[in-house]
Amino acid sequence: MAIAVSKARRLAEDHLLRNANGDYSPDPDAARFPEWQGGAQPQVTSIVAAFKAYAKEAELGARTVKKWGPIIDRLVVHVGRDDLSAVTRTKMIDWKSDLLAQGLSSRSVRDGYIAAAKATLEYALGQDWIKTNPAASIKIRVKKKSRTREKGFTLAEAITILKATLAKPSAQTSRETAAARRWIPWICAYTGARVNEITSLVPDDIRTLAGVPVFRIQAENTKTDEYRIVPINDHLIEQGLLDYVKSRGSQPLFYDPARSRGGTDANPHWQKVGERLAEWIRKLGIPKGVQPNHGWRHRFSSAAMDAGMDERIQNIIQGHAPANEARAYGDLWPQTAQRELQKLPRYEVGAPLVRRMPRLGRQLSKKTRTGNSRTR
Incomplete structure (x- = not known):
């Protein structure tokens, strides 16, 4: 080993001396080394x-x-x-x-x-497996769909669905299916969430933060891959949602894994819940011009505009991607989101109209009062 090191040092010194004397020809001793083969990436052709x-x-x-x-x-x-x-x-x-x-x-x-x-x-x-992307400039002209009606539910359609949620389910309906029909439309109506963000909820996703009961919508179930906190509307609490959550123990709120047919990451159980709920809503007479679950999301946005909700807060509540980097800064605190959500109207399915919920700062001192002036 010592002899080899000494020899290598001598050869290196000879090479440097030749360079110092103006000789930059290839090192004749370099041929004794094998050609470098490491670092080459395997070529994929498939x-x-x-x-x-x-x-x-x-x-x-x-x-x-x-x-x-x-x-x-x-x-x-x-x-x-x-x-x-x-x-x-x-x-x-x-x-x-x-x-x-x-x-x-x-x-x-x-x-x-x-x-x-x-x-x-x-x-x-x-990866340098091909020299050009042959699909890079392929274009397809897509005709914009004509709109023949509102994107969201009309008030009459919303009331039709919400009234149906209160009907007694048949004996053949599973507890989880009955719960999905009972609660998911109401939750979507008051949160503007995507349906599968709600069908995937488990009891641990319902928490109290800063004194505010909230849904914690998990990142893996959102379109933007970001979790968010959405306050639970007082009307849902009054109807007994938290009692139902408590009754589930550690089980998912709207499906029973033991009764499911082996859900996978590609076909999760909760996705099927949303699909079946859509089929049920269609049978209530809701026309095909509006999406049976997503219609709540559009209606929430319309109600938020009408109520004067802060647009940035509304977008965070609904899980929209921020329009720019500046809009991505900061966290939406539960009490801030609750303040804006309290501007929204309350759905009263026993009456043809919707009543305003109390506004923060104007009605908080009247704790026993939950509904106020009527809207359109």
């Missing part, structure tokens, strides 16, 4: 393998992987072989045309098929 690598690095959600995986398989079939180099711009244009000819909507092709291919090929480009 389209499917590229998608799997992209999904892993980007940490795509299980539902996205389930949706996009078969799309990538269809791309392989169209191309003719599982080879990244076989995907050309011409092939992509032909694939787009074939999908549209099969009757798929322009929106589905653009937001599903082309989006999956484009993202996968862009990842492959970044």
